[in-house]
Amino acid sequence: MKGRTVHPIWIALAALxxxxxxxxLVGSVSLSLVDMAxxxxxxxxxxxxxADLRVADTILFSLRLPRTALVALTGxxxxxxxxxxxxxxxxxxxxxxxxxxxxxxxxxxxxxxxLRWGYDVAGLLAVPLASFSxxxxxxxxxVSLARVGRSLPVTNLLLAGVAVNSFxxxxxxxxxxxxxxxxxxxxxWLMGGSSMGGWQPVLAVLPYxxxxxxxxMTMGHALNVMQxxxxxxQQLGLPVETTRWIIIGVSSLATAAAVSxxxxxxxxxxxxxxxxxxxxxxxxxxxxxxxxLGGAAFLLLADVLARIVMTPQELPVGIITALTxxxxxxxxxxxxxxxxxxx
Amino acid sequence: MKxxxxxxxxxxxxxxxxSACTSAAxxxxxxxxxxxxxxxxxxxxxxxxxxxxxxxxxxxxxxxxLFAVGAGSQVVGRDNFSNYPPEALELPGLGDFMGFxxxxxxxxxxxxxxxxxxxxxxxxxxxxxxxxxxxxxxNPLAMxxxxxxxxxxxxxxxxxxxxxxxxxxxxxWTTGSGTFIDTLLEMAKAENxxxxxxxxxxxxxxxxxxxxxxxxxxxxxxxxGVTPEQVAARPGWGELTAVKEGxxxxxxxxLASRPGPRLVDGLEELAxxxxxxxLP
Numbered sequence: 001m002k003g004r005t006v007h008p009i010w011i012a013l014a015a016l017x018x019x020x021x022x023x024x025l026v027g028s029v030s031l032s033l034v035d036m037a038x039x040x041x042x043x044x045x046x047x048x049x050x051a052d053l054r055v056a057d058t059i060l061f062s063l064r065l066p067r068t069a070l071v072a073l074t075g076x077x078x079x080x081x082x083x084x085x086x087x088x089x090x091x092x093x094x095x096x097x098x099x100x101x102x103x104x105x106x107x108x109x110x111x112x113x114x115l116r117w118g119y120d121v122a123g124l125l126a127v128p129l130a131s132f133s134x135x136x137x138x139x140x141x142x143v144s145l146a147r148v149g150r151s152l153p154v155t156n157l158l159l160a161g162v163a164v165n166s167f168x169x170x171x172x173x174x175x176x177x178x179x180x181x182x183x184x185x186x187x188x189w190l191m192g193g194s195s196m197g198g199w200q201p202v203l204a205v206l207p208y209x210x211x212x213x214x215x216x217m218t219m220g221h222a223l224n225v226m227q228x229x230x231x232x233x234q235q236l237g238l239p240v241e242t243t244r245w246i247i248i249g250v251s252s253l254a255t256a257a258a259v260s261x262x263x264x265x266x267x268x269x270x271x272x273x274x275x276x277x278x279x280x281x282x283x284x285x286x287x288x289x290x291x292x293l294g295g296a297a298f299l300l301l302a303d304v305l306a307r308i309v310m311t312p313q314e315l316p317v318g319i320i321t322a323l324t325x326x327x328x329x330x331x332x333x334x335x336x337x338x339x340x341x342x343x
Numbered sequence: 344m345k346x347x348x349x350x351x352x353x354x355x356x357x358x359x360x361x362s363a364c365t366s367a368a369x370x371x372x373x374x375x376x377x378x379x380x381x382x383x384x385x386x387x388x389x390x391x392x393x394x395x396x397x398x399x400x401x402x403x404x405x406x407x408x409l410f411a412v413g414a415g416s417q418v419v420g421r422d423n424f425s426n427y428p429p430e431a432l433e434l435p436g437l438g439d440f441m442g443f444x445x446x447x448x449x450x451x452x453x454x455x456x457x458x459x460x461x462x463x464x465x466x467x468x469x470x471x472x473x474x475x476x477x478x479x480x481x482n483p484l485a486m487x488x489x490x491x492x493x494x495x496x497x498x499x500x501x502x503x504x505x506x507x508x509x510x511x512x513x514x515x516w517t518t519g520s521g522t523f524i525d526t527l528l529e530m531a532k533a534e535n536x537x538x539x540x541x542x543x544x545x546x547x548x549x550x551x552x553x554x555x556x557x558x559x560x561x562x563x564x565x566x567x568g569v570t571p572e573q574v575a576a577r578p579g580w581g582e583l584t585a586v587k588e589g590x591x592x593x594x595x596x597x598l599a600s601r602p603g604p605r606l607v608d609g610l611e612e613l614a615x616x617x618x619x620x621x622l623p
Binding site: 027028029055058059062063064124127178184185188193194197198307311312313314315316 | 423435436437438439440441442443444445446447449450452463464465468469472473474542
């Protein structure tokens with residue numbers, strides 16, 4: 001049965017490698033391959049970088065490399081959380097923003113952006129910190145509204161999520177309309193166009209990513225069992241409530257950390273798991289690691305597009321993911337009508 | 344002449360930074376060998392080893408000022424909205440508020456990048472991380488100090504509605520108090536009816552506009568193709584005195600919304616339109 005088919009994980013790894021490479025090679029400035037090779041060689045050997053290569057060096061190592069790393073972390077966090085939420089809620093429409101991460105992060109960011117912050121460490125960190133706390137507080141609010149005693153019914157979560165999302169969204173719109181200054185920055189942020197570069201964002205996201213995705217990777221079997229429904233899963237020996245709390249906790253933290261630096265990037269958490277389900281089926285032991293690789297690859301490709309379609313202007317990557325994601329999602333929807341791949 | 348005007352100090356500052364013109368207006372410019380150290384609008388200390396020779400200007404106001412002080416030849420890149428003077432259009436556009444290409448800015452190898460108050464601190468950080476020297480220019484706050492001679496224009500104070508965007512004719516966008524446009528109107532001895540709003544920019548309902556019934560309607564959106572004829576055809580607008588008496592006038596918004604040297608032109612234009620006065 002196994003035969004000579006290549007394991008999908010290798011294909012996903014190859015796709016991710018290609019996307020990583022593309023993200024380093026392509027930008028609004030085209031560097032010659034020779035120059036890039038010389039810069040990399042000089043970096044690797046620790047040698048001096050010639051004056052003629054300084055621009056190429058800055059572009060490759062100060063701009064493209066940290067951005068590539070942050071985009072890869074964000075894409076994988078969104079896709080894995082999306083896959084886990086779809087399994088947890090047993091709902092194909094679930095995405096990582098379902099219970100408040102995005103609306104809370106957006107509200108936090110817009111509150112801070114409507115004030116004026118100076119150019120110092122606190123000022124630069126104000127937006128990520130506010131959006132992270134906004135996301136975490138909103139999720140806590142949804143969870144506490146939805147819970148009944150110690151259990152967390154899925155329907156309650158969904159409804160509380162929808163309600164709190166609209167409420168936070170309305171507050172955000174109100175603040176935007178009242179805003180006197182930083183409106184465009186806020187709009188760009190809400191579309192996933194945060195312009196903060198450098199390595200600090202990568203280092204700040206990394207712990208949440210490692211812990212969150214590390215834990216989620218072990219949840220494949222539990223999510224498979226949960227597809228039978230809560231009672232069945234409980235009878236099969238799965239601590240359903242505990243598992244649910246853990247998945248919600250780590251997914252929320254990982255996505256909140258990721259979007260607090262990149263802004264709100266839509267559709268990755270929705271379409272990447274669905275694409276992979278179409279290709280390899282619904283086994284979460286496969287789906288979660290594949291979502292990690294696929295999410296990173298997809299967002300990297302979207303980011304490359306965002307850099308080059310309107311050169312020299314850079315588009316917020318959320319526009320690209322939504323523009324490519326919406327038709328794709330509709331296609332999935334049509335396909336799933338004729339071929340019930342879900343459930 | 345003791346009081347140095349704000350605009351003059353801005354011009355001097357930029358002249359010092361780029362120091363192209365060897366005019367007598369820059370006595371502070373020391374021999375070129377010593378480094379230039381200045382504090383910018385964010386309180387950052389900016390050091391230039393020598394006057395900047397390759398400047399990237401990412402705001403229309405800065406571009407206009409640079410060309411006005413004769414440093415146009417040292418500007419090597421601009422933002423997409425910098426459209427004045429016409430020579431500026433020949434320079435490569437590097438993006439706009441939705442996103443600048445830091446890569447292309449780096450590739451131009453500038454020794455100075457000039458930002459303005461429209462830019463977020465993250466942009467300063469990103470440019471610095473890329474090893475560039477950044478100067479952040481704050482908007483001048485007290486425009487009255489710039490042009491004291493113009494305050495004496497006119498005795499009557501006509502009421503004016505300044506339309507920024509009339510895409511929705513039932514509630515066009517206008518300016519409240521505290522903006523450049525509002526300050527210019529004040530200096531031109533006009534009453535801005537938009538001051539009834541409590542925000543700097545907002546949408547005023549046509550009903551409130553009919554109640555205020557301004558003497559003049561200035562079309563700041565004329566640059567986007569809005570004409571007095573279109574305004575007259577809008578539902579309900581025909582009742583306005585300004586529409587009936589032909590005092591709906593196109594106005595070049597670039598003259599009023601950018602904190603650059605052309606604000607003077609804007610004020611002169613307002614004096615001409617509202618008072619029929621031609622300033623020297």
